[in-house]
Amino acid sequence: MRDQISPDRSRLLVIGNGMAGMRTVEEVLKRDPTRYRVTVIGAEPHVNYNRILLSPVLAGEKTFDEIIINTRAWYEANSIDLIAGDAAISIDPAQKQVSTASGRVVSYDMLLLATGSNPFILPVPGKELPGVCAFRDLSDVEMMLSAAQRYTDAVVIGGGLLGLEAANGLAAQGMKVSVIHLMETLMERQLDPAAAKLLAEDLTQRGIDIITGAVTEALIGADRVQAVRLKDGRQIPADLVVMAAGIRPNMTLAQAAGLACNRGVIVNDGLQTSDPSIYAVGECTEHNGQMVGLVAPIWDQAKVCADHLTGKTTSAYRQIQPATRLKVTGIDMLSVGQFNGGEGCEDIILRDGSRGVYKRLVLKDDILVGAVLYGDAKDGGWYVDLLEKAAPLGDLRDTVIFGPGLTASGAADSGLADLPDTAEICGCNGVCKGTIMAAIADKGLTTLKEVKTNTKAAASCGSCSSKVEGLLALALGGDYEAKAVDSVCGCTDHSHEFVRAAIRDKALKTIPQVMQTLGWRTPGGCASCRPALNFYLLCAWPGEYQDDSRSRFINERAHANIQKDGTFSVIPRMWGGVTTSGELRAIADVVDKYEIPSVKVTGGQRIDLLGVKKEDLVAVWADLNAAGMVSGHAYGKALRTVKTCVGSEWCRFGTQDSTGMGIKLERMTWGSWHPHKVKLAVSGCPRNCAEATIKDFGVIAVDSGWELLIGGNGGIVLRGCDFLVKVTTEAEVLEYCAAFLQMYREEARYLERTAPWVERVGLASIKSRLLDDTENRQALAARFAYAQSFAQIDPWAERVGGLDANEFKPMLVEA
Amino acid sequence: MALWLDIGPAADVPSQGARKLHIAGRQIAVFRTAEGKFFALEDRCPHKQGPLSDGIVHGDCVTCPLHGWVINLASGTAQGADEGQVLKLAVALEGERLKLDIAALSAAAAE
Ligand code: SRM
Ligand SMILES: Cc1cc2nc3c(=O)[nH]c(=O)nc-3n(C[C@H](O)[C@H](O)[C@H](O)COP(=O)(O)OP(=O)(O)OC[C@H]3O[C@@H](n4cnc5c(N)ncnc54)[C@H](O)[C@@H]3O)c2cc1C
Ligand code: SF4
Ligand code: FES
Numbered sequence A: 001m002r003d004q005i006s007p008d009r010s011r012l013l014v015i016g017n018g019m020a021g022m023r024t025v026e027e028v029l030k031r032d033p034t035r036y037r038v039t040v041i042g043a044e045p046h047v048n049y050n051r052i053l054l055s056p057v058l059a060g061e062k063t064f065d066e067i068i069i070n071t072r073a074w075y076e077a078n079s080i081d082l083i084a085g086d087a088a089i090s091i092d093p094a095q096k097q098v099s100t101a102s103g104r105v106v107s108y109d110m111l112l113l114a115t116g117s118n119p120f121i122l123p124v125p126g127k128e129l130p131g132v133c134a135f136r137d138l139s140d141v142e143m144m145l146s147a148a149q150r151y152t153d154a155v156v157i158g159g160g161l162l163g164l165e166a167a168n169g170l171a172a173q174g175m176k177v178s179v180i181h182l183m184e185t186l187m188e189r190q191l192d193p194a195a196a197k198l199l200a201e202d203l204t205q206r207g208i209d210i211i212t213g214a215v216t217e218a219l220i221g222a223d224r225v226q227a228v229r230l231k232d233g234r235q236i237p238a239d240l241v242v243m244a245a246g247i248r249p250n251m252t253l254a255q256a257a258g259l260a261c262n263r264g265v266i267v268n269d270g271l272q273t274s275d276p277s278i279y280a281v282g283e284c285t286e287h288n289g290q291m292v293g294l295v296a297p298i299w300d301q302a303k304v305c306a307d308h309l310t311g312k313t314t315s316a317y318r319q320i321q322p323a324t325r326l327k328v329t330g331i332d333m334l335s336v337g338q339f340n341g342g343e344g345c346e347d348i349i350l351r352d353g354s355r356g357v358y359k360r361l362v363l364k365d366d367i368l369v370g371a372v373l374y375g376d377a378k379d380g381g382w383y384v385d386l387l388e389k390a391a392p393l394g395d396l397r398d399t400v401i402f403g404p405g406l407t408a409s410g411a412a413d414s415g416l417a418d419l420p421d422t423a424e425i426c427g428c429n430g431v432c433k434g435t436i437m438a439a440i441a442d443k444g445l446t447t448l449k450e451v452k453t454n455t456k457a458a459a460s461c462g463s464c465s466s467k468v469e470g471l472l473a474l475a476l477g478g479d480y481e482a483k484a485v486d487s488v489c490g491c492t493d494h495s496h497e498f499v500r501a502a503i504r505d506k507a508l509k510t511i512p513q514v515m516q517t518l519g520w521r522t523p524g525g526c527a528s529c530r531p532a533l534n535f536y537l538l539c540a541w542p543g544e545y546q547d548d549s550r551s552r553f554i555n556e557r558a559h560a561n562i563q564k565d566g567t568f569s570v571i572p573r574m575w576g577g578v579t580t581s582g583e584l585r586a587i588a589d590v591v592d593k594y595e596i597p598s599v600k601v602t603g604g605q606r607i608d609l610l611g612v613k614k615e616d617l618v619a620v621w622a623d624l625n626a627a628g629m630v631s632g633h634a635y636g637k638a639l640r641t642v643k644t645c646v647g648s649e650w651c652r653f654g655t656q657d658s659t660g661m662g663i664k665l666e667r668m669t670w671g672s673w674h675p676h677k678v679k680l681a682v683s684g685c686p687r688n689c690a691e692a693t694i695k696d697f698g699v700i701a702v703d704s705g706w707e708l709l710i711g712g713n714g715g716i717v718l719r720g721c722d723f724l725v726k727v728t729t730e731a732e733v734l735e736y737c738a739a740f741l742q743m744y745r746e747e748a749r750y751l752e753r754t755a756p757w758v759e760r761v762g763l764a765s766i767k768s769r770l771l772d773d774t775e776n777r778q779a780l781a782a783r784f785a786y787a788q789s790f791a792q793i794d795p796w797a798e799r800v801g802g803l804d805a806n807e808f809k810p811m812l813v814e815a
Numbered sequence B: 001m002a003l004w005l006d007i008g009p010a011a012d013v014p015s016q017g018a019r020k021l022h023i024a025g026r027q028i029a030v031f032r033t034a035e036g037k038f039f040a041l042e043d044r045c046p047h048k049q050g051p052l053s054d055g056i057v058h059g060d061c062v063t064c065p066l067h068g069w070v071i072n073l074a075s076g077t078a079q080g081a082d083e084g085q086v087l088k089l090a091v092a093l094e095g096e097r098l099k100l101d102i103a104a105l106s107a108a109a110a111e
Helices: A019-031 A051-058 A072-077 A138-150 A161-172 A193-205 A252-256 A295-309 A380-389 A394-398 A411-418 A433-443 A448-455 A465-476 A478-482 A496-505 A511-517 A529-540 A554-558 A581-593 A614-626 A658-669 A730-747 A754-761 A763-772 A774-791 A795-800 B103-110
Strands: A010-015 A036-042 A081-084 A088-092 A097-100 A105-107 A110-113 A117-119 A132-134 A153-157 A176-180 A209-211 A216-221 A225-230 A235-237 A240-243 A247-249 A278-280 A333-337 A345-352 A357-364 A367-374 A424-426 A568-570 A598-601 A607-612 A639-644 A678-683 A697-702 A705-710 A722-727 B004-009 B017-023 B026-032 B038-042 B056-058 B061-063 B070-072 B088-094 B097-101
Touching: A010 A019, A010 A105, A019 A036, A019 A110, A019 A295, A051 A138, A051 A161, A072 A081, A088 A252, A110 A295, A132 A138, A138 A153, A138 A161, A138 A240, A153 A161, A153 A235, A161 A176, A161 A193, A161 A240, A193 A209, A193 A333, A193 A357, A193 A367, A225 A240, A278 A295, A333 A380, A367 A380, A380 A465, A411 A465, A424 A433, A424 A465, A433 A448, A433 A465, A448 A465, A496 A511, A496 A529, A511 A529, A529 B056, A568 A614, A581 A607, A581 A614, A607 A614, A614 A795, A639 A658, A658 A678, A658 A697, A658 A730, A678 A730, A697 A730, A705 A730, A722 A730, A722 A763, A730 A754, A730 A763, A730 A774, A754 A763, A763 A774, B026 B097, B088 B103
Parallel strands: A010 A036, A010 A110, A036 A081, A110 A278, A132 A240, A153 A176, A153 A240, A176 A209, A639 A678, A678 A697
Antiparallel strands: A088 A097, A097 A105, A117 A247, A216 A225, A225 A235, A333 A367, A345 A357, A357 A367, A568 A607, A598 A607, A697 A705, A705 A722, B004 B097, B017 B026, B026 B038, B038 B088, B056 B061, B061 B070, B088 B097
16 A cells, blocks of 8 residues: 555644554554645554453453554554654654654654543652552553552552542452542533442442541652552551552643643534644543543544544534443443533432442433433443433433333334444444444344454444344344344253253254254354363263264363463372372373473362473373372363361361361262362361362361352352351261262353353352252252262373373374 | 374264364364364464363354354454454365365474
């Protein structure tokens, strides 16, 4: 394309390689790709990325690569000169030149200012200490992530959108986080007090400390920040302080160049500054006294600005009321417009305390002018549409609070139906209605997930999910509703429960038979449904079903964990975490013999040999088998470890032989396959050194017997166990364990751990069937024992004996 | 020009499965679908070099074991919204044996 641009083209120079600047460039290229030679000066040393998604990067939900908007190749393909990592330091409007920090001087015909804003740093003592940062760009996120690895306490100053997203991210990274907020309620610019209270409760539940009405006085520390001192004298420990107390338009360059500025760089309806050759977009601007702080209005600015830059000077920028959503996974909220009411306004409010749902709609003269949704914001898009239409609600008024589902037919999607194909649905990824509708039609998409993978719509922050679902409903009509059940995967509309029942009732015994009988849409299923079906069949027909290794994830097929470099790790079973010199010697020998690069003690009380070549696996196992060791199933949706403590045999507090109990449990349960992994632990007293209270099945010894606990896990969402029952004999411990595990095997959905399963079916139901119904408990335990009679064969020994030999050796090795 | 290499009996590649080959310092994966079609790709996922031969084969696709990208075996292209291309080689069934055209390998190496 470069060749088509003659050197005497007009030069468009952009200062700021951020969201507003680059979106405007994209819009200019769309309108007239050859009009300008574009040069971009960006202070950050990167190509442009989606700043909104720094929050998921911080929370560990996305990588930096995933949030890049335009790669270097894109800049090259569009002949854009990117000067990255060099800030502009002055503009000379008379000479039409810009100078940069490194001494470059770049001339322009048209200049676009897109310098965004600067985080507001509270002017308190200690603000320069190491360990204090803002939350604005990638370097801030990098600093926070590295602090999270080394330190424990974080304080976020500011309880607005940015501050809370920072707090959530840091908590997800394992830090103990406190949020200090000046006002009495969180996000007071987007939430009314009622919704803010629910939000504070939800965040507190996640372990985030919320301190409102608090004035920060100083940051304390010598070489690094150590604490935050509040005006009331309280000191909050902090190894990291994130300032998220607001932003200020970055207009230093514009002011120095003599452009008209107030709180931001003043622009007219065409995004032109007081110098006709200089335009400005994004957070650095002020339009009719209004600033912008969200991307939706910025996309509008980009379009209008591009119109003007390419000669269409009739278009005018109009402010919209953008909706705010908090991007904290699991918290569903939306706020738009005059959510707090005011003169002449009326409220319609819905509260559902037990579901944690709160909705408030604000009407003025029968027109929707604001909304706050908390706990259930799936209809947010619909309300935003209503608000933008600004039409009197009329009859809709009676049911509007319940969302489009209850309103007159057609009303639900009329907003979407009316949108032109060019209307943007997903702001994060710039996907418009036409693209989504075409993908639904051409590729036969039927679920939100499919639309996400195929078009990237709703694949970033997800706030447009409801619109995408609306489009699906529009395209598929009545068919869509039927598909709303939690289907196993995109290959079928049936739920897990339906499929399991059919396997049982119709005596389906192979994967192809299930797919055939239940009308699978794809010929061979996919990587989601095949492992699920394999497990369901195995569980339903023990001893009879022929396991399909091709429907197992590589780890379960190769009986070792695949690593990022394609090698494997090997974890032999160590019954109850107990080992011997003989086992250790054999492990040491294997490590030497096969030059295994890494040996690690795992969190599950055993030893992990990492970096084993696939070709060596069978030989490694042969040597371990020879020393009496078997597979630890560390790779399986299977019984993993049974952790124990030393118990009464050695410990001065031990009340029972917890080690022995753990070994008995492991001997009974090893080799069993489950919907997800299963971990057990036995502690010898309530001090609970084996962490039995966060296991799928935990046992705590007390003087008078054993307390049995269920449904706990560490992991992504921490859940402490529920107390099941106290028993007195070892035989009872074993029976309850077997019965509980069998119930889980028979009922849970594939990839659902015991913790979410217990929450879904309810503790009461599980208790009544295990405790009150002795016969049922014994029958479950018997079914477990029966299944185990086929399952307890060491998979390593089988492979050492020659099973699946092809899996482990390459087909042809060329000399 | 094609450069056919005998890589062994077709029966050695399991249905809905794959086998690895090491050729000239490169890793190749030979796949067999449920319908009995054979395909060969370089054993390197375009995402982060995951071993595709260790993935689950379904329809004419394989799901990478590391992060779940789905690669079409016939074209070597990533499916859905992911973008990427895997080097594809031709395989032919001659009687009971499989032949692999490794010309693409030398061409790719020469690049
Ligand atoms: C090796 C080990 C870490 C270590 O070096 O200590 C480990 C390593 C892995 N864990 Fe773990 N987990 C290990 C103990 C744990 C523990 C601690 C424990 O068991 O007491 C936990 C928290 C307790 C729990 O499970 O409730 C734990 C919670 C997870 C989770 C989160 C599960 C959840 O329900 O949220 C995952 C992700 C998953 O399974 O989907 C995971 C997944 C993984 C995977 C399998 C990731 C993967 O898919 O590749 C890692 C495999 C590494 C490998 O190839 O060896 N690992 N993992 C530990 C093996 C124990 C063992 O001897 O078998
Ligand atoms: C963590 C986070 C989460 C957010 N979440 C949301 C959300 O969920 N929804 C939403 O709508 N908005 C959200 N926002 C706000 C949104 O990101 C901003 O409104 C948007 O990025 C503003 O675009 P901009 O181009 O004006 O500024 P920026 O994207 O900040 O771009 C400005 C660029 O100019 C560069 N620059 C500044 N001065 C110079 C100079 N002198 N020389 C060269 N380069 C310079 C800066 O380095 C920067 O790269 C979020 C912001 C953050 C920080
Ligand atoms: S071992 Fe567990 S905690 Fe560590 S990186 Fe892997 S999955 Fe994460
Ligand atoms: S390496 Fe294949 S999906 Fe990541």
